[in-house]
Amino acid sequence: MARQFLGNRLATGALIVLAAIVIACAAAPVLTSSGPTDTSLGESLQGPSARHLLGTDQLGRDLLTRVLFGGRSTLLHALIVSLVAVGVAVPLGIVAGYVGGWADRVIATVTDIVMSLPAMIVMLVVMTAFSEHLPVAMAALGLILAPPIVRNVRGAALAVRNELFIDAAKVAGLSKGRIVFRHVFPRVLGPILVQAALATALGLQFAVGLSFLGFGAQPPSPDWGSMISEGSQVLNSSPWPLLAGGIALGLVSLTLVLVGDGLRDMAVESWTGSPSRRRRRPARPPVMVSQAPRSQDGPETEKPAPDEALLVVRGLSVAFTTGGTERKVVSDLNLTIAPGEIVGIVGESGCGKSSVSRAVSRLLASGGEIVGGSIRFADKDVASLKGEDLYEYRRHSVSYVAQDPMTALDPSLRVGVLLRRIVQAGEGLSRRAADARVLELLAQVQLPDPAAVAKRYPHELSGGMAQRVGIARAIATKPRLLIADEPTTALDVTVQAEILGLLRSLQQQLGMAVLLVSHDWGVVAQICDRVVVMYGGEVVERGRLEKVAREPAHPYTAALLACRPSSVVDDDLPLPTILGSVLSPGEWPTGCRFAARCTHRTESCDAAPIPVSAVASAHDVRCIHPLRDGDSTEVTADV
Amino acid sequence: MSDTPVLEVSGLTVEYRRGRKRVPAVSDVSFSIREGETVGLVGESGSGKTTIGRAILGLVPVSAGSIVFDGHDVTGPAHHARRREEGQIRAVFQDPYSSLNPSLPVAASLAEECGTGGRSREATFARMVDLFEKVGLPSTVVSSYPGRLSGGQRQRVAIARALMSDPRLIICDEPVSALDVSVQAQVLNLLRQIQRVRSLSYCFVGHDLDVVRYMSDWIVVLYRGHVLEDGPARTVAQSPRHPYTRALVAASPHPVVSPEDIATRPPSSLNAAMVTTGCPFAPRCPVAIDVCWTERPPVCTAPDGGKVACHRYDPVKDTTPTAEPAAGGSPVEVPAPVAPRTR
Numbered sequence: 001m002a003r004q005f006l007g008n009r010l011a012t013g014a015l016i017v018l019a020a021i022v023i024a025c026a027a028a029p030v031l032t033s034s035g036p037t038d039t040s041l042g043e044s045l046q047g048p049s050a051r052h053l054l055g056t057d058q059l060g061r062d063l064l065t066r067v068l069f070g071g072r073s074t075l076l077h078a079l080i081v082s083l084v085a086v087g088v089a090v091p092l093g094i095v096a097g098y099v100g101g102w103a104d105r106v107i108a109t110v111t112d113i114v115m116s117l118p119a120m121i122v123m124l125v126v127m128t129a130f131s132e133h134l135p136v137a138m139a140a141l142g143l144i145l146a147p148p149i150v151r152n153v154r155g156a157a158l159a160v161r162n163e164l165f166i167d168a169a170k171v172a173g174l175s176k177g178r179i180v181f182r183h184v185f186p187r188v189l190g191p192i193l194v195q196a197a198l199a200t201a202l203g204l205q206f207a208v209g210l211s212f213l214g215f216g217a218q219p220p221s222p223d224w225g226s227m228i229s230e231g232s233q234v235l236n237s238s239p240w241p242l243l244a245g246g247i248a249l250g251l252v253s254l255t256l257v258l259v260g261d262g263l264r265d266m267a268v269e270s271w272t273g274s275p276s277r278r279r280r281r282p283a284r285p286p287v288m289v290s291q292a293p294r295s296q297d298g299p300e301t302e303k304p305a306p307d308e309a310l311l312v313v314r315g316l317s318v319a320f321t322t323g324g325t326e327r328k329v330v331s332d333l334n335l336t337i338a339p340g341e342i343v344g345i346v347g348e349s350g351c352g353k354s355s356v357s358r359a360v361s362r363l364l365a366s367g368g369e370i371v372g373g374s375i376r377f378a379d380k381d382v383a384s385l386k387g388e389d390l391y392e393y394r395r396h397s398v399s400y401v402a403q404d405p406m407t408a409l410d411p412s413l414r415v416g417v418l419l420r421r422i423v424q425a426g427e428g429l430s431r432r433a434a435d436a437r438v439l440e441l442l443a444q445v446q447l448p449d450p451a452a453v454a455k456r457y458p459h460e461l462s463g464g465m466a467q468r469v470g471i472a473r474a475i476a477t478k479p480r481l482l483i484a485d486e487p488t489t490a491l492d493v494t495v496q497a498e499i500l501g502l503l504r505s506l507q508q509q510l511g512m513a514v515l516l517v518s519h520d521w522g523v524v525a526q527i528c529d530r531v532v533v534m535y536g537g538e539v540v541e542r543g544r545l546e547k548v549a550r551e552p553a554h555p556y557t558a559a560l561l562a563c564r565p566s567s568v569v570d571d572d573l574p575l576p577t578i579l580g581s582v583l584s585p586g587e588w589p590t591g592c593r594f595a596a597r598c599t600h601r602t603e604s605c606d607a608a609p610i611p612v613s614a615v616a617s618a619h620d621v622r623c624i625h626p627l628r629d630g631d632s633t634e635v636t637a638d639v
Numbered sequence: 640m641s642d643t644p645v646l647e648v649s650g651l652t653v654e655y656r657r658g659r660k661r662v663p664a665v666s667d668v669s670f671s672i673r674e675g676e677t678v679g680l681v682g683e684s685g686s687g688k689t690t691i692g693r694a695i696l697g698l699v700p701v702s703a704g705s706i707v708f709d710g711h712d713v714t715g716p717a718h719h720a721r722r723r724e725e726g727q728i729r730a731v732f733q734d735p736y737s738s739l740n741p742s743l744p745v746a747a748s749l750a751e752e753c754g755t756g757g758r759s760r761e762a763t764f765a766r767m768v769d770l771f772e773k774v775g776l777p778s779t780v781v782s783s784y785p786g787r788l789s790g791g792q793r794q795r796v797a798i799a800r801a802l803m804s805d806p807r808l809i810i811c812d813e814p815v816s817a818l819d820v821s822v823q824a825q826v827l828n829l830l831r832q833i834q835r836v837r838s839l840s841y842c843f844v845g846h847d848l849d850v851v852r853y854m855s856d857w858i859v860v861l862y863r864g865h866v867l868e869d870g871p872a873r874t875v876a877q878s879p880r881h882p883y884t885r886a887l888v889a890a891s892p893h894p895v896v897s898p899e900d901i902a903t904r905p906p907s908s909l910n911a912a913m914v915t916t917g918c919p920f921a922p923r924c925p926v927a928i929d930v931c932w933t934e935r936p937p938v939c940t941a942p943d944g945g946k947v948a949c950h951r952y953d954p955v956k957d958t959t960p961t962a963e964p965a966a967g968g969s970p971v972e973v974p975a976p977v978a979p980r981t982r
């Protein structure tokens with residue numbers, strides 16, 4: 001956390017300036033040669049000089065000295081406000097958020113009441129009553145400022161309450177107090193610090209404002225408010241008395257706000273949202289470019305011949321640039337899809353499947369770039385499309401269905417409206433005709449009662465229904481290629497089977513091609529005609545589904561198929577596993593990228609890049625010791 | 640494996656409050672887990688399987704029924720004081736990204752599990768390092784923060800944490816759903832190996848019938864909070880008796896399928912209206928008859944001790960009828976890739 005804050009130069013600078021001012025005020029008696037009330041009428045209202053760095057006031061008192069001494073009382077008052085506000089608000093907020101129930105309701109009612117009071121008027125009353133005891137009045141102000149902080153902390157604590165590590169601590173038998181202290185408090189600390197900075201800034205303004213109105217340090221002792229008030233009376237003769245107090249106030253307010261902003265950014269960063277329900281595929285850490293020379297992804301022996309294909313990808317390389325370094329995540333990849341064909345890409349997390357699908361749909365995340373090769377879609381050169389042409393390509397040629405159906409739908413639009421906009425933009429239909437088309441689309445994705453679904457908002461749909469709407473949206477533009485990236489990962493097996501069946505039947509009705517990306521062999525096997533297995537950013541095997549699934553030739557494919565519990569013959573044996581874990585892009589060796597995990601590795605595997613070769617007609621593999629019929633990977637139980 | 644049940648759940652009912660209404664999430668669920676045994680809970684999202692696990696852990700209030708662990712009633716909060724003792728119930732959760740506090744080093748999270756045995760700091764640390772070795776983690780992980788670990792590593796840490804206090808029962812709530820298949824296999828192997836060494840009992844919650852079958856001795860099939868079928872894992876997963884279980888089996892993604900399989904899948908989950916009387920599965924059931932809509936199906940006991948809640952269960956043939964074949968398709972033939980299991 002601290003490192004993140006220091007990374008923000010502005011906030012760090014502000015913190016240093018603030019600390020310097022506070023220390024200077026605290027050390028005022030040591031730093032100054034004269035007292036704040038030492039008058040010297042002969043030097044009345046002078047400008048800055050070597051003797052008086054900020055000049056003097058009407059009574060010839062040194063302004064710098066008065067600013068420093070005045071800061072002692074002004075800053076102390078601001079600090080009291082902030083400490084009381086935060087000190088009261090944090091326990092209340094944590095109790096309201098973490099304990100909840102009736103405690104939450106009581107605290108909410110009290111904070112509502114306090115927030116509805118007119119703060120300035122209450123303050124004037126309090127100041128009148130406690131004019132002799134300024135700190136008490138400031139503490140009262142702190143109480144008035146507490147409610148918004150209570151709400152803020154409550155929100156943060158509420159979010160932590162649902163984290164699983166809290167459940168784990170409860171199950172371990174930790175007491176409520178210890179859970180709050182160890183787990184809840186550190187997680188809400190960020191928001192608390194932000195609020196403390198803001199409360200101090202507010203307290204400062206109140207302290208100065210009230211003192212300006214006469215409720216402050218009694219003359220002759222200084223504080224910033226009274227200095228500004230005195231300065232404004234002599235403004236015609238010299239601006240310095242006003243400037244001295246004003247600059248001090250402005251500087252401290254500004255630094256407080258900057259520090260608060262820095263803290264907020266830091267708090268936001270450490271609060272990356274909670275992960276999706278079932279699977280979360282973390283982004284790979286940045287790494288360096290692989291130095292391996294290009295290996296040739298062999299000439300595709302598969303049907304169809306490239307000239308009748310819908311999509312032809314040749315030698316595709318995709319790289320991401322982060323912090324100035326470029327790292328390749330897909331290298332030299334070939335892929336061909338015929339019209340009306342369903343092709344699957346399988347592989348583990350981080351092997352580059354999604355980068356391929358996003359490159360083809362020209363939806364690479366920022367920093368991602370096609371750095372080599374060509375993508376030809378029905379005679380269009382996709383990689384170089386720009387402007388209107390790119391828009392046209394995305395609108396009519398390809399559509400994209402994402403993993404999380406909810407995030408793909410605009411939550412503020414009813415399903416019907418959302419689809420109507422897409423239909424109207426694409427086909428220039430009248431509103432009536434568009435509405436009819438929307439109902440037709442919803443019926444096409446087999447939603448019962450399309451009219452009722454059209455009236456709902458996305459959050460009123462179940463996961464399966466939302467994904468159907470996502471598909472309806474994708475086919476609304478009559479694409480020739482539908483790209484579905486993990487379309488069922490967040491869904492139940494039964495719903496998953498239905499969605500896959502739906503994709504298959506739509507493909508048959510509409511004659512579009514489908515590119516299905518999944519980490520799960522089972523999913524790909526449900527509907528694909530051909531599969532491409534990826535590992536380490538390259539194709540390691542491809543061929544017709546039955547061929548690859550029944551007679552895998554690459555050790556990686558075989559291992560991936562074997563480690564599913566559905567494939568085991570004897571439940572008493574350990575599951576076959578793949579040793580180690582997926583390499584990050586920068587760790588790719590010169591030779592076979594799977595070598596470190598392969599049970600069939602020999603010396604020649606590491607010597608040079610492995611070429612793609614054909615093991616049968618339309619069945620390619622990137623391995624120099626491909627498995628033959630009857631071979632299988634050895635069972636490795638690495639536990 | 641001894642015959643004493645470690646855990647006995649009977650008539651468990653859990654209701655959530657939604658505004659003024661009380662919505663049942665789990666209704667009248669019973670099962671027991673013996674020492675060294677794994678009971679699997681399987682069902683779709685919203686079937687209440689997570690809720691059952693949380694009720695056993697004392698994380699949600701129980702509306703009716705009882706949960707007896709090791710001879711003690713653990714249904715109410717009175718039991719919570721015993722949680723710090725050794726040999727209690729622990730959990731491994733679904734989401735390894737939220738189950739470890741990101742602001743604490745791994746060692747601090749594990750040290751919370753030191754129990755009341757009054758173990759010294761050194762002894763706790765030694766135990767941690769020992770467990771890390773057992774779950775296949777380098778001991779340097781002890782001092783790292785969860786943010787630096789991969790999903791598989793975190794799940795191993797979570798397993799080590801669950802083992803710190805030598806529990807007798809671990810609730811595993813979808814412990815591998817968030818992991819890649821190859822990592823999934825490693826974690827499942829690890830769980831099984833630990834179980835064998837310590838004669839631990841598991842309650843294994845999952846939505847993937849293949850995974851649950853692989854891990855369990857006995858499977859309970861849940862639908863909208865009701866038990867529709869239970870029985871030995873092999874029977875439930877290979878020759879399911881209940882139409883719903885059959886639907887789950889048919890939907891299971893096998894790497895080798897023919898497209899015809901898809902044509903014979905049961906009707907859509909979208910027709911799943913709430914049923915207050917009758918069989919909860921009736922709206923989706925391909926073999927429903929009139930009585931299914933009006934009367935709650937009786938619970939029949941099968942010859943092997945399994946139970947089926949279905950009007951159309953035939954105790955003589957020990958099965959329920961399958962759907963008539965759709966035009967052009969063949970009836971669902973459940974593939975049987977699994978050899979008989981001996982234990």
Ligand SMILES: Nc1ncnc2c1ncn2[C@@H]1O[C@H](COP(=O)(O)OP(=O)(O)OP(=O)(O)O)[C@@H](O)[C@H]1O
Pocket residue numbers: 655656657663664682683684685686687688689690691846
């Ligand atoms: N905290 C809660 N408040 C209200 N309702 C809840 C809460 N938790 C769960 N439910 C409801 O209880 C029912 C059962 O939920 P539960 O989480 O036990 O299902 P599950 O089988 O574990 O599903 P999943 O596969 O999604 O994890 C659902 O209808 C759900 O909406």
Ligand code: SF4
Pocket residue numbers: 554555556592593594595596598599600601602605610622623624625626
């Ligand atoms: S080339 Fe060698 S190391 Fe690579 S997959 Fe084939 S046998 Fe294994």
Ligand code: SF4
Pocket residue numbers: 881882883918919920921922924925926927928931936948949950951952
């Ligand atoms: S009771 Fe009726 S509706 Fe329910 S599963 Fe059996 S046949 Fe189907």
Ligand SMILES: [Mg+2]
Pocket residue numbers: 688689813
């Ligand atoms: Mg669950």
